[in-house]
Structures are given as structure tokens and as C-alpha cells.
Amino acid sequence: MGAGRRVQTFNQNGIAFFSINQAAGNTDFRNLRKNNLGGIIFGCTNSTIKECLFKQLFGLPASHISYVSNIDPGLPLFLFNYSDRKLHGIFESASSGRLNINPYGWTADGSGRTLYPAQVQVYLRLQCQELHEDQFKPIIIDNYYSQTHFWFELDYAQTNKLMSLLSSLAVAPSTSLPQNVAKWRNLFNDMPLAHKEEGTEVNETDSDVDFYQLYKSNADMLLPTSDAVPGFSCNSQPSEPHFKKRTVPEDKKEYILMKLKEMTLAREHSDSSLKQSVEDTAVVNDVRVEQSSILKEQEILREKAEPVTSLEYSDVITQLMKQLEELEAFKGEQLQKTEQLEHKLVEAQTEIQQLKQQYITLECRLDHCIEPVKEGMVEFSTEPPLDLDELIFLVGGYNGKTYLSSLDAYLPSQNKMKPLMPMSVVRSLSSVAMLNGELYAFGGGDGSEWYTTVESYNPADNKWIPRPSLTGQPKGSLAGATLENKIFAIGGGNGRESFSEVEMLDSDVGRWIMTQSMLEKRFALAAAELNGAIYAVGGSDGQYYLKSAERFDSREHSWTRIQSMNTKRAFHALTVMNEKLYVLGGFDGNSMLSSVEIFDPRNGSWMTGEAMNIHRGYSAAAVLNESLYVIGGTIDGDTITDTVECYKEDSGWEVTHQGSMACRCFASAIVL
Secondary structure, three states: OOOOOOOOOOOOOOOOOOOOOOOOOOOOOOOOOOOHHOEEEEEEEOOOOHHHHHHHHEEOOOEEEEEEEOOOOOEEEEEOOOOOOOEEEEEEEOOOOOOOOOOOOOOOOOOOHHHHHOOEEEEOOOOOOOOHHHHHHHOHHHHHHHOOOOOEOOHHHHHHHHHHHOOOOEEEOOOOOOOOOOOHHHHOOOOOOOOOOOOOOOOOOOOOHHHHHHHOHHHHHHHHOOOOOOOOOOOOOOOOOOOOOOOOOOOOHHHHHHHHHHHHHHHOOOHHHHHHHHHHHHHHHHOOOOOHHHHHHHHHHHHOOOOOHHHHHHHHHHHHHHHHHHHHHHHHHHHHHHHHHHHHHHHHHHHHHHHHHHHHHHHOOOOOOOOOOOOOEEOOOOOOOOOHOOOOEEEEOOOOOEEEEEEEEEEEHEEEEEEOOOOOOOOOOOOEEEOOOOOEEEEEEOOOOEEEEEEEEEEEOOOEEEEEOOOOEEEEEEEEEOOEEEEEEEOOOOOOEEEEEEEEOOOOOEEEEOOOOOOOOOEEEEEEEEEEEEEEOOOOOOEOOOOOOEEOOOOOEEEEEEOOOOOOOOOOOEEOOOOEEEEEEEEEEEEEEEEEEEEEEOOOOOEEEOOOOOOOOEEEEEOOOOOOEOOOEEEEOOOOOEEEEEOOOOOOOEEEEEEEHHHHOEEEOOOO
16 A cells, blocks of 8 residues: 655656655645556555455555546556565556545454545456566656655556566466356346445455465456457557446346255255355455345255245345345445545645635735744835836745745845736746746746746736747746847756757747757756857756757857856756856756856856855846846755845855745746
8 A cells, every 4th residue: 555755856867856845735746647647556565465456456545546536447557565565467447546435445354444545446457477676667767756665657658668568477367267256256246335334344354265366376357358458558548348247137036036046056065165155256246245134044045944935035036136226226326425525525626726826826915014024035015116127026936835826026125025916827947038028937837737838927017918838848947038039948848858949939920939959958957148149058958967058149040069067057047147157056966056157258168156155956046236146946955945145246145135935946037
């Protein structure tokens, strides 16, 4: 079964999965969208695997319903045993994922509520040898957030590779099937699930049939009645229902009468054989038929010395038919209630998210004076006219609790922060640029998906306006710059690959168009315009952190290499001051940096600048009135700093502010 997990910041290539550690939220998982979910690994131990297999039911803690609810019939599933570190498969979902399919599963005596309510019914698609962790770990290495723990959600590529590896180790199933199991499974297969009342004791481990061994040696019992295709494609649509429902003849009374006669003949040979068959039936079909009623009828038949008459059969049939109708009615009622509760849960989650965002917005828009939060950094107490020449605009990001849609105007001279109209969506790891006096925000994401959307802010009326979306792939950690009245969206990535593509927004055309790509793929790069050219610096190509830099000249419409930096880095900031490029901090693959490098295009070389006081990456930076400001960021991948540092050429670096309004990362900064 699953367990809570700490969030990892970088994968093996230094690419982040929106990974700042937090006490609560949805970043404990990959949070793949439903159309990107290729498969899921469920967890178990030696003490729970037997129940998982004989009930054909997998489960995880309630928090995992965020992605278990995305399971549709036909999705490939796998079972990982934490005790021996082995992966079992290939399984496939036989139902949609939802809460409490069996609310009493994996409990000591079946009387308590399950600890693993995020559940799905399964069947075995292909019996294969177990894979040890050393065999499958390379396939899902990007899912590992510690040495021994990994995210359970798989994308299509990972799922296909796992299935190919397992299929190469397929085991031919045994054709033998215990006779008593085969005899009884048809009789009770169509009976609905019985309700498990509080306090009812059902010992599901007393059966003489070892269903774990049945799984090991008789895999065909769990195979679907339709042919299983080992070369299953994760991109295909779910197949028809996986179990062909066995139909009961129209005359149910004659059918049940026939089965009761078979029961009587079997009892004459062996009472113990009859008891065994009943227990096997309950296990094979995973239904809690009201055993007390059935056993009572068996005792009545056992005590009679004379043959059972048709009249007695009729009474038994009538009673069984009544119980069947009651169970069917109860099942329908419970399914309806479950659907209603699931619908209410989705509505509640949506409402909670909306209330959180409204709270943040309202908190930021208070008109009255707010007490100093932490050694300064207060909001404006009144509404004076904004002097754009004195402001740094901070866009979106993450504050350690939630991803932000906020837009804030920071006035360094007075150490004040004024909240402005928030964006239409939360944005982190996005980019910003200025065009025709407006601030453009593009790309980024909300912690679970990347965007192509674009919107612009007009400070004159304090409003955001939707703009044409990017034409390329959804992306984050991209860079932006304005050149010759055009905005350039440069590089970026989506957590799986890095991009070299460049898009250009032409205000005359009114849409984004692809232009000359960079020489290298760059994710988490930084870019800026200087003297009629765009400079793209550092980043990650998906395998390595980069020292390299390149320049785009619009007259030649091409990228050319310039001298590389002295230090490889990504997630850094880049600003222009006094006709020089300043590269600030970032991450080199091992630790956050405080180092600064300065590029002078007049001599075409980098020189080492004075280091910042604090190591930081994912920070926002801007230049205002001959002063360079670096705001927020992370100092170790988990901790967000609430400091602002200011650099002046004549006096060096100084920590000027400290307060919760500066406590953010994944944000962007710009001066209009």
C-alpha cells in the first residue's frame, strides 16, 4: 500500500517537477493529466499482496485519489511489493478508479475502515516473472524522488517500456483449475456484492484454496474471457468490458433448482467437499454473499434423511430469489449514493481551490494599512498614483503554500508592495516582456500542467487582456525578450524535454510565428535584449547544465555563439545594467549559486563579478535607477528566501529588505 512522501526538487537531469517541498498540496504526485496518464503502479507488502490478488482489488491512501480517479477500464497497472522490492504484472483496470470499492479491505478482521480507499478493480492481463527494482528502475528513473521511493504515475513511454520488458518474461499459464472452483464460480458469478454491515465477521483467509498460489500457478483464472494481446498499446482506447458477464437463463427458478440438485448430489458424496465449494465460491467471485443464510439452508438439507421434494425446493428458490432482489436493489442504491458522493467531492475540491484563490486576491487587495510583516516590507496604506519609473512589477510564482496569479508593484525606495489586478490564471516559471507600454506574461504552469496561453496587463486601467496563444508546445522555464517591437519566447521545456524553438509575436500580424531556433536546446535559461541583439545564456539541454551562450541578430536573422560563462548554471536571472549583462545565481547541478558573471559585448568576454550575500536560484531580478534588485528565490531547493538584495557598482551588494511579501520563487520581474 502507498505512503506519504517528501517532494524532490530535481530529476536526474536537473529538470524540476514543480517541486518545492510543502506540507500539503498536490505536488506529492506527478499529477499527470488524464490524457497523459499511461499507467499506474500500486503498492503492497508481503502482508497485503495476497488480498490484493485474490480480491482482484488494488488500493492506495485517500490522498492518491487525485490520480486514481483518472483510471478508466483498460489502463495498464502494476503491483510493487515493498517487502521484496519486486514489480508484478501486467494487470489492467477492470473498473474506473474511485473511493471505497471495498471500504473494509486490508483490515485485520474486516470490521474496520480501510486505510487504502483509493481503489480500482483489476484483472491479470499477462502473467510475467516479477521484476526486481534493479531491472525496472532505469525505466522510471525520473519518478524517483529518493533512493527508494518513486511516484506511481507513469506516462505512455514509461508504461510501454515496462510492458515490453515484462512481456519478454511472460510465463505460460497453467490450464489446470480446481474442480470445485470451476463448479461454483458460474453459480455465484452474477450475484451482486453483499453489503458488509458493521460488526459482521467474515474470515476471508479460511478457504482451503491458496489464492496467492493460484495467481502464481493458474494465471488463466484471472485472465479476461476475451483474448489478451501482449502487445497492448497505451495509446489505444479502452477495450470492451474485460469480463464477459455470464448470463443466467431466463427461467432463474429452473436454473437455481438444477444447481440445488447438484448441491444435494455433491453432499451425498462429501459434506466437507460441499463446505469447501461454498468457501471457494466466495473467494473466486470476491462477493460477500450472506453466507449465514446459505449455510442455514445447507444444514436443513443435511438433517433431512428423506430426499428433498420439489415443494421444498420451491420454498428455497423463493427465498433465494427474494434475497437476490433485495441485494440487487441495495447494490443499485449504493452505486447511486457513491456516484452522488463522488460528484460532491469533485465540486468541493473545485470550490476549495476557488476559495483559496479568492482569499489570496482579497488579502492582497485590502485598502487599509497592514502592519509590517517582517522587519519592513509593507503594503501601501493609501492609493497614490503609481509612478511607473519607480516600480518593479512581480508576476506570479510560488510562495511556499500555493502557486500565484498575483501581480504586485514593488517600490524599492519606500520598501512597499502594492497588489494589482491578478492574472486570469496562476502562473509560475513563466516569462514576461514589455510591448507598447504593456506587460505580457506567457507560458509557465500551475503545478500540474504547462500553458501556451498569453495575457497582457495595461497599467493605465489595471486590467489583463487575453492575447494570442503560443503556437508551439506548452512549456515553462522559458525566457522572453523584446526586440524591434516584437516579443520573442525563447526555449523552455515541459519536464520531459528541453526546447530550442523560438516564437515571435508580431503585433502587425497579430499572432505568434516560429522563427530561427537556437543552436542548443535550453530549459531554465535566461535571456535579455542589449544593443539590438538578444542574448540567451545557460540553462539545461535535458542532460547537462550549460555554460554556453548565444546571440540573435535580427539583421542576420540567425544565432551565433559567444564566449561561454565560467560556471554552468540554470534557473538563474539575467539583467542589463550600464550596457553589460549580469548573470545572477542559479543552480549548477549540485547546489544553488551566489556567484555573478558580467558580459561586456564590447570586448566579448565574461568576467567574475562580486558575489551576492545569499545563494539563490529561481529568483526574480530587475534593474531600476542604476540599481540591480534580486528578489526571493530558493536557497537549497526546498527553502524559499524572503530577502531582497540590491547591487550598485560603487557600493556592491546589500540585503535591503526582508519580509513575507518577498518570499516567493518561480516568479518573474520587469520594469516598464
